Amino acid sequence: MIPLRISQLSSSFSISTATHSLHFSLLRPHSLPLPLSSAFHAPKFPLNVKPSSFSNFSSLSLSLSVPSSNPIRVSEIGASICSGEDGDHEIAPEPQDLSTNGPIYKKTLQLVECSMFAALTGLVYFLSNSLAIENYFSCFFSLPIVISSMRWGVDGGRKTLVATFMLLLVLSGPVKALTFLLRHGIVGFTMGTLWRSGASWNLSITLCTIVRSLGAVGFVLISSFLLRENILALITINLHASLTFVLTASGVNTIPSMGMIYTIFGIVVLLNSGCFMFLLHLLYSVFLARLGMKSSLRLPRWLERAM
Known part of the structure; x- marks a missing residue:
């Protein structure tokens, strides 16, 4: 690559050649500041340079002399990156927090737990229907959705409910999927949401009873x-x-x-x-108290004394 240098003088233009460099001198009557966001464009005038004169050059250097009254500072450049012919600016991506307390780790953990609970619920329900033992395990079908809702809030319970419904829709068809949704899925989502918000047992049992009744009629x-x-x-x-x-x-x-x-x-x-x-x-x-989630539960006094 041949070095190329440009410096501002009075009002003439000259080209000088040396053994290892080629110097451009751009001469103007007044000094103008060079904008930071625009790339340098070569002067639009005919240049008569013989290609044979560059055969022995090893590099081409380009140097711009900016007036001392407007210096370029590194702090003014920032984190922008200039790319392309039009000088488009792209902001460099910020480093993401991948620690155990970061948002990305928590979202990933939530997605993994919800998918595992959905797979477990769908598999148990599918096997119970296939073996005709649904009546013996029906009380546990809503438990994974309740745990997801209590651990991750409404978002986690909704993801588990939707994932279980879609899995049963693929495995067992729409009838079994709707049966699970009306009799167990919505009930577990309602219970987990109410327990997550700290509702009392009277309110939780009343609302869950209404949801269960509507599900049975549906x-x-x-x-x-x-x-x-x-x-x-x-x-x-x-x-x-x-x-x-x-x-x-x-x-x-x-x-x-x-x-x-x-x-x-x-x-x-x-x-x-x-x-x-x-x-x-x-x-x-x-x-849930045996699983170590007693602090997240709002139990009645008689049950707390019994436990």
């Missing part, structure tokens, strides 16, 4: 659609016939209305869901 409606049979109507008709028989056997000549039948049906569903959620709260509290 499951009945989906089953009716798939079977092309109104299962809800069959339940209410059988309940009406049973209640009429009991009243007739008791000597009461009264036929219950359908409004009363629907009210009794709703009360029975709420009682069933309420008892199940109370037992589920008790079981999960004992299990």
Whole structure:
């Protein structure tokens, strides 16, 4: 590469050649500061230089003499990098914190734990349905979602719920995936979110009972659609016939209305869901306390004294 030098003098232009260097002298009447963000452009005028004169040159050096009144400082340059012909500036990426307390490590740990809990839940539910032992392990299907919600908040519980649903959708089909979502998934997400926020047992059991009841009714409606049979109507008709028989056997000549039948049906569903959620709260509290998460739980006084 041949050295090239440029210096500012008066108002003429000259080219000087030497053994190892070529000097450009740009002569102008006034000294102008060189902007930092723009690249140097060669002067646009014809240059008559013979290529043979450069055959023995080993380098070409370019030197710019900037007036002393406007010096270039390193602190003014910053972290920008000039690339391309148009002088586009790119900011160098900042170093990322990869320590155990950094945000990247925590996000990675959250993603790994949620995926493991989702895989475990989907595998257990799939095997339980395949072996027809779902009734024996149904109380543990919501536990991984509760743990994810308590450890990582709403975001972690939602990721575990969605990942489990998608896994069951691939393995077992939409019917089993919707069954898990309505009967176990939303219940576990609601319970874990309420426990994460520090809600009391009364509020948690009440809301989880409502969610469980709505999930049960939704499951009945989906089953009716798939079977092309109104299962809800069959339940209410059988309940009406049973209640009429009991009243007739008791000597009461009264036929219950359908409004009363629907009210009794709703009360029975709420009682069933309420008892199940109370037992589920008790079981999960004992299990999580044994896992070392007792400080994250808000237990009632009678349970704390018993534990």
